[in-house]
Amino acid sequence: MSETIYLDYQATAPLAAEVFAAMEPWLKEQFWNPHSAHAGGRKAAAAVEFARAQLASLLPPDGRVIFTSGATEAINLAIKGCGLPVSALASEHAAVLDCVEYLRGDIIPVDPDGRIAEMPSQPGLFAAMLVNNEIGIIQPVADIAATVHSRGGLLLCDAVQGFGRVAIPDGPDLIAISGHKIHGPKGIGALWVRDGIELEPLIHGGGQEQGVRSGTLSPALCAGFGAAAMLASERLEVDAEHVCRLWDHAVELFADWTINGSIEQRYKGNLNIRREGLDVGRLMSECRDVLFSAGSACASGSGRPSHVLRAIGLADAQAKSSIRLGFGRYTTLEEIERAANSINAAAERQLA
Known part of the structure; x- marks a missing residue:
């Protein structure tokens, strides 16, 4: 049986x-509650604050950075x-749209490239994703922020797919990020909030996280998130160059497919492509050695x-004839080739 890609x-x-490695000590002997007043608790709290500073540096x-259970909560x-x-x-992601x-807010259209088609007219909070999770399109966040601010509003930027991969533009007033999209752990995210903006809590209890979010923080998850952010920062150029090489090769190998969304204004670790008449469900079942997606994991099975x-x-x-291929730091060119051979062969059999 071939190795899964x-x-x-x-x-x-x-x-x-x-x-x-950064998480392991806090999962084993250093198991303390970071909200406890004893020496162990203070050490755990220091680890949380160190991780917070690591995230803030990007x-x-x-x-300020507020830890959450993930980007959806943020x-x-x-x-x-x-x-x-x-x-x-x-x-936008379903977490925003829902x-x-x-x-009962308003929805603003995008153009065929996936970029914003018109600016919001009313003041208030506007949400614009930095890098789209399904088609990888990069929005002009700085320009959107300038327009929103000129009309007295605030901008929320879902930067989950861009944080640690592309530069965060100036302008957003709130930024949502997640640990597991940058080679960190699941179950941890954060909301960056510009100074002067106050939020009403969603979760009430002990008010442990800056009085805005109640619940015991996990030093292990926080430490892992911080370490992932630092690693992403150190490897930013190397990872970006690697992803571009993978993209260039993948585009050649999938020359018979149509790319969805802008080719230029996108993060190139995301290749969303289609072939007319393809049954993607059948394609995925015939290519079980390649783990890819028909869209957002959050909407799979619906x-x-x-959308x-x-x-x-x-x-x-x-x-429904589109697939999403996502690759990054640990993907090899040889894996891209093997995956393309498997997917293309299955597609040809189906469309013959």
């Missing part, structure tokens, strides 16, 4: 060995906690066409 980096990234200087805290009318791009729907692909103007049949 992992090409679903947008869903989650492999845990880095350096990250596991974010704008004029704000987004909910930002949208529901700010108390403002809300609007968002049609291609909050907007809950609050049977609905991707992102529909937002850029694809028909349902086109959306």
